[in-house]
Amino acid sequence: MHVNLFDRYQETQSFLHRLDPRVKVLATIFYVVSNALLPDGAWFAFFAAWIFLLACNALSKLGWNYTLKRSLIALPFALIAITVLFTTKGTPLFSFELFSVHWALSLAGITRFAAILIRSWLSVQMALLLVAATTFPDLIHALEHLRIPKVLTAIIAFLYRYLFVLTDESFRLLRAREARSVAAEGMKRGGSLLWRAKNAGNMVGQLFLRSYERSDRIYQAMTARGYSGRLYTLNPHEMKSADYFAAALTLTFLSFIQILGRI
Amino acid sequence: MAETKSTADVLTVRDLCFSYPDGRAALQGISLALREGEKVALVGPNGAGKSTLMLHLNGILSGQGEVIVAGRRLAKENLPFVRASVGLVFQNPDDQLFSPTVFEDVAFAPLHMGLPEAEVRARVDAALDAVQMSAYRERLSHHLSVGEKKRIAIATALSMRPSLLALDEPSAGLDPRGRRTLIRLLSDLPLAMLVSTHDMALVKELFPRVIVMDEGRIVADDTTEKILADEELLAAHGLEKP
Ligand SMILES: Nc1ncnc2c1ncn2[C@@H]1O[C@H](COP(=O)(O)OP(=O)(O)OP(=O)(O)O)[C@@H](O)[C@H]1O
Ligand SMILES: [Mg+2]
Numbered sequence: 001m002h003v004n005l006f007d008r009y010q011e012t013q014s015f016l017h018r019l020d021p022r023v024k025v026l027a028t029i030f031y032v033v034s035n036a037l038l039p040d041g042a043w044f045a046f047f048a049a050w051i052f053l054l055a056c057n058a059l060s061k062l063g064w065n066y067t068l069k070r071s072l073i074a075l076p077f078a079l080i081a082i083t084v085l086f087t088t089k090g091t092p093l094f095s096f097e098l099f100s101v102h103w104a105l106s107l108a109g110i111t112r113f114a115a116i117l118i119r120s121w122l123s124v125q126m127a128l129l130l131v132a133a134t135t136f137p138d139l140i141h142a143l144e145h146l147r148i149p150k151v152l153t154a155i156i157a158f159l160y161r162y163l164f165v166l167t168d169e170s171f172r173l174l175r176a177r178e179a180r181s182v183a184a185e186g187m188k189r190g191g192s193l194l195w196r197a198k199n200a201g202n203m204v205g206q207l208f209l210r211s212y213e214r215s216d217r218i219y220q221a222m223t224a225r226g227y228s229g230r231l232y233t234l235n236p237h238e239m240k241s242a243d244y245f246a247a248a249l250t251l252t253f254l255s256f257i258q259i260l261g262r263i
Numbered sequence: 264m265a266e267t268k269s270t271a272d273v274l275t276v277r278d279l280c281f282s283y284p285d286g287r288a289a290l291q292g293i294s295l296a297l298r299e300g301e302k303v304a305l306v307g308p309n310g311a312g313k314s315t316l317m318l319h320l321n322g323i324l325s326g327q328g329e330v331i332v333a334g335r336r337l338a339k340e341n342l343p344f345v346r347a348s349v350g351l352v353f354q355n356p357d358d359q360l361f362s363p364t365v366f367e368d369v370a371f372a373p374l375h376m377g378l379p380e381a382e383v384r385a386r387v388d389a390a391l392d393a394v395q396m397s398a399y400r401e402r403l404s405h406h407l408s409v410g411e412k413k414r415i416a417i418a419t420a421l422s423m424r425p426s427l428l429a430l431d432e433p434s435a436g437l438d439p440r441g442r443r444t445l446i447r448l449l450s451d452l453p454l455a456m457l458v459s460t461h462d463m464a465l466v467k468e469l470f471p472r473v474i475v476m477d478e479g480r481i482v483a484d485d486t487t488e489k490i491l492a493d494e495e496l497l498a499a500h501g502l503e504k505p
Contacts, residue, residue: 137363137403157363164405165357217358220323224351225419226343226375234370234380 045261281326307476350420410441
């Protein structure tokens with residue numbers, strides 16, 4: 001049995017898929033930063049950023065609305081920003097009394113809230129596109145090239161590798177429990193809530209112990225193959241002219257968006 | 264540094280004793296020797312100490328007694344050499360394959376031996392070729408089947424160019440075809456091997472010599488023919504005739 005919950009990579013041949021992962025990672029980071037730096041009411045600039053995103057979607061051959069369909073996952077998190085509606089200073093549009101606190105809604109507050117929603121909505125989509133068009137090992141290579149400390153990239157790599165093993169293991173545990181959760185004829189199935197909670201606790205404990213022991217064995221396997229505290233990797237990536245071109249184009253466009261947002 | 268170049272043995276173990284921190288005496292005076300290119304099976308019931316012995320061959324565990332690999336005594340200053348000489352393959356391939364891609368896993372040992380990039384690539388290609396998995400270079404380890412994982416796991420050891428291959432239960436969990444492929448692969452490899460297994464059919468087919476372990480001791484070390492004929496011995500140590 002094999003669980004495949006986490007792979008967001010979508011295999012196709014496209015310009016975006018072939019692009020050097022370093023360029024993609026950097027472009028995504030710059031895009032997010034650029035969105036964050038745009039002033040609150042710069043609607044034209046946000047619109048231009050959205051067009052850029054749609055163009056990237058189209059270049060990935062996953063469909064122009066590929067990320068649009070998946071973009072709602074970030075919305076609940078963005079709603080945390082709802083407090084800015086009331087905390088931003090400005091001329092109040094209307095106000096009300098609730099829990100004996102005076103709440104005032106201003107135009108500046110609404111503008112800021114909308115801008116935050118748009119920023120996160122755009123940025124999340126670009127990140128989604130990045131992981132859909134780049135394999136995970138390539139992402140890790142890119143991070144290594146960008147001088148992220150080896151320890152961090154190694155932790156991410158291990159996490160990625162063993163997330164699958166761990167989910168498989170927990171599904172096996174769940175299945176084993178399911179197989180034994182039988183009901184006697186004419187009896188209600190399952191025990192009391194407390195009993196169930198205890199059971200779930202035991203399973204989590206099992207999972208922890210198994211992972212802990214596995215980490216020991218992995219360390220042994222690494223030691224057996226020459227690991228002595230330093231990790232070495234080979235990164236097969238090479239920047240081609242198309243990569244430089246894409247990087248230059250992205251930077252130009254992002255500068256354009258920034259200027260547009262400030263005039 | 265103690266050099267013992269007198270024998271042509273790739274592996275000599277003398278009076279090896281080891282207890283786990285919780286007091287369990289897992290090895291109690293193990294002595295054995297393997298000649299170059301010799302393929303030996305290590306059998307015995309669960310908990311006999313087979314895996315523990317394997318872990319001693321390249322110093323992951325170290326007990327009292329002597330372990331000499333390719334003419335060098337296992338000691339702290341020899342550790343890198345000994346580790347490169349013994350290709351240890353663990354029981355569970357998910358422990359052995361810890362990198363995201365097959366290529367990175369097979370390249371791990373050569374890279375950590377400090378070899379230049381071209382040599383690393385050449386070794387990866389050769390090792391994957393030897394286990395007939397060249398097409399799997401860029402595959403993600405977690406998407407492989409058990410049989411594929413086992414073969415890649417062997418490749419990760421082969422890329423070190425070891426003089427001894429130590430495999431812990433290589434045929435466990437394989438379907439008949441996977442088992443066939445493994446047997447062919449092992450018999451084609453011109454390497455000394457110490458293979459722990461419960462698969463007596465595999466022993467009969469592949470190994471001319473068998474070492475029987477029980478409760479941390481070697482209870483028999485002889486040709487496969489003789490050991491398989493000794494029904495009393497087999498019964499006493501929970502083994503079955505294939
Ligand atoms: N980490 C450990 N801590 C304590 N005791 C251990 C540990 N690992 C193994 N043992 C014990 O040492 C003994 C030998 O175990 P070992 O794993 O070497 O047996 P084995 O011959 O490989 O068995 P199997 O055929 O089941 O793999 C067993 O009694 C086991 O319980
Ligand atoms: Mg074992």
